[in-house]
Amino acid sequence: MSTPAIEMNGVRKVYKFFALENITLRLERGQIMGFVGPNGAGKTTTIRLLLAMIQQDAGEIRVLGHSLPREQARAKWHVGFVSDDMNLFGGAALGWHLGFMKSIYPSWDDAYAKTLLKRFNLRAEQLVKSLSHGERTKAALLLALARRPQLLVLDEPTSGFDPVARHEALAELMEVLKEDDRSILFSSHNTLDVEQISDQITFIDRGRIVDSNDKEVFVDRWRRLSLDVGPQVQLHEPPGVTEVARSGNTAVVTTNAYSPELPGIYTRAGATVRDVRRMTLEEIFVANVMHNRKERGE
Amino acid sequence: MSTSIVWRLIAKDLYLYRWLIGVALGVGLTSLFIPRFGEGPNNVTLVLLLTSVVALGIFIGIYGIMNERKEKSLLFVLSLPISTGQYTLAKVAAALIAFLIPWSILTTTIVALTLTFDPPPDGMLPTSLTMMMFFLANFCVLITLALIAHSGFWAVAAVLGTNLSVSFYMTTVPGLPGIREHLAGPTPVWSPTVVTVLAVEAAVITLSLAALFFVQSRKKDFL
Numbered sequence: 001m002s003t004p005a006i007e008m009n010g011v012r013k014v015y016k017f018f019a020l021e022n023i024t025l026r027l028e029r030g031q032i033m034g035f036v037g038p039n040g041a042g043k044t045t046t047i048r049l050l051l052a053m054i055q056q057d058a059g060e061i062r063v064l065g066h067s068l069p070r071e072q073a074r075a076k077w078h079v080g081f082v083s084d085d086m087n088l089f090g091g092a093a094l095g096w097h098l099g100f101m102k103s104i105y106p107s108w109d110d111a112y113a114k115t116l117l118k119r120f121n122l123r124a125e126q127l128v129k130s131l132s133h134g135e136r137t138k139a140a141l142l143l144a145l146a147r148r149p150q151l152l153v154l155d156e157p158t159s160g161f162d163p164v165a166r167h168e169a170l171a172e173l174m175e176v177l178k179e180d181d182r183s184i185l186f187s188s189h190n191t192l193d194v195e196q197i198s199d200q201i202t203f204i205d206r207g208r209i210v211d212s213n214d215k216e217v218f219v220d221r222w223r224r225l226s227l228d229v230g231p232q233v234q235l236h237e238p239p240g241v242t243e244v245a246r247s248g249n250t251a252v253v254t255t256n257a258y259s260p261e262l263p264g265i266y267t268r269a270g271a272t273v274r275d276v277r278r279m280t281l282e283e284i285f286v287a288n289v290m291h292n293r294k295e296r297g298e
Numbered sequence: 299m300s301t302s303i304v305w306r307l308i309a310k311d312l313y314l315y316r317w318l319i320g321v322a323l324g325v326g327l328t329s330l331f332i333p334r335f336g337e338g339p340n341n342v343t344l345v346l347l348l349t350s351v352v353a354l355g356i357f358i359g360i361y362g363i364m365n366e367r368k369e370k371s372l373l374f375v376l377s378l379p380i381s382t383g384q385y386t387l388a389k390v391a392a393a394l395i396a397f398l399i400p401w402s403i404l405t406t407t408i409v410a411l412t413l414t415f416d417p418p419p420d421g422m423l424p425t426s427l428t429m430m431m432f433f434l435a436n437f438c439v440l441i442t443l444a445l446i447a448h449s450g451f452w453a454v455a456a457v458l459g460t461n462l463s464v465s466f467y468m469t470t471v472p473g474l475p476g477i478r479e480h481l482a483g484p485t486p487v488w489s490p491t492v493v494t495v496l497a498v499e500a501a502v503i504t505l506s507l508a509a510l511f512f513v514q515s516r517k518k519d520f521l
Binding site for chain 2: 048051052053054055057069072073074076077079080081083085086087088089090091092096100103104140
């Protein structure tokens with residue numbers, strides 16, 4: 001069995017006004033993990049720990065089998081990183097960056113770099129400081145992809161993109177995954193992007209992992225039931241029900257452990273089940289975060 | 299393989315500094331040759347020389363080190379297959395090489411001109427060398443503070459502090475007993491004062507670089 005692309009066990013990182021607590025995460029090779037959280041949840045801090053740009057106060061981090069921060073240089077040979085707020089060298093041309101990366105990485109794929117250059121509508125002679133924000137992110141993505149890394153770590157990579165560029169970037173990421181051993185950690189607060197490409201989803205909120213599972217499991221488990229209820233009807237919360245929102249004669253029940261028996265439970269309680277529907281990833285994300293905050297008394 | 303990346307990072311910085319090095323060297327050399335075309339001592343020489351060397355140090359500190367953090371290209375550099383220790387080594391080595399190229403050419407030219415022509419008197423040589431050593435020490439302190447400081451405030455304070463020290467040096471050291479009386483002399487005099495000043499400058503260079511590597515090796519966060 002191959003080592004996972006990412007393993008984090010009980011990782012803690014404390015700042016004055018923010019702390020990552022007990023982060024445990026595992027990304028298998030060949031998988032795409034969507035790392036979703038609101039702004040300030042700890043996504044970027046977690047990602048910077050994975051690149052040893054900052055060091056954990058406690059816990060163990062292994063990237064492609066290499067322990068961090070001790071073996072960071074060896075791990076980073078095989079990791080491509082793109083962040084929305086990462087910049088290349090403004091005073092140098094994109095072509096210079098291509099040459100710089102090529103001189104470092106033996107795995108650099110010239111033909112693929114040229115293809116991406118064309119696909120992303122970039123020109124090698126352009127100075128980086130003359131590129132728009134979206135173009136700069138595309139350039140960074142190009143530099144990361146053309147290295148053919150085993151692991152791609154992407155921190156909000158599509159947030160500066162227009163819809164067309166976002167589509168192109170996501171399509172490219174899907175292409176990368178055709179090579180079996182490659183893995184991607186994709187952080188975003190845009191659940192639509194994450195939903196499109198991820199196999200696994202991890203939710204993070206206020207420095208803690210809220211939930212982590214296969215995307216299909218999330219989609220199967222979470223359901224929203226719309227009920228008609230009379231004033232006398234008492235609505236219980238069976239295990240797995242995360243929220244019951246009641247308004248007049250209607251109620252909406254949200255569950256993270258849906259079973260076909262659940263509508264029957266409410267029917268027997270005197271309610272009429274009007275609708276049972278799957279939730280979008282965004283709805284699951286919001287419901288999950290709010291439920292966990294409530295459970296933690298926050 | 300990581301060692302070769304350190305060299306590539308050094309080469310990358312030198313490429314980005316190439317205009318700074320060229321301009322500093324051009325202005326510095328021009329300043330040294332100005333008196334050859336005129337009569338007597340020329341204050342323009344000192345002003346231009348000071349400006350070229352001090353400005354080179356500040357530009358490397360601000361443009362090469364602080365801006366890398368401020369403009370987030372540090373994220374890109376730290377994602378390369380190097381350790382944070384290797385990053386520090388590459389950054390310091392590149393900054394020193396970028397500074398030492400013009401510095402050593404200018405220092406050699408000063409020595410050659412002083413010993414070849416009259417004026418300047420040969421007695422100026424020790425003072426000129428302590429001044430050039432001071433610029434080097436000043437630069438080492440500046441890059442130490444620029445790399446260690448996380449906030450823009452401390453970085454700007456470092457630039458201001460090292461700039462003020464230039465004024466302090468220029469108004470103090472040449473007037474010290476053991477230096478002052480030999481300035482116009484026909485031969486260089488390596489008085490105990492001159493040797494002490496050179497020793498202090500060498501100690502500042504050594505200590506600031508040692509402090510830099512010590513602090514960086516204990517740093518847990520590079521962003």
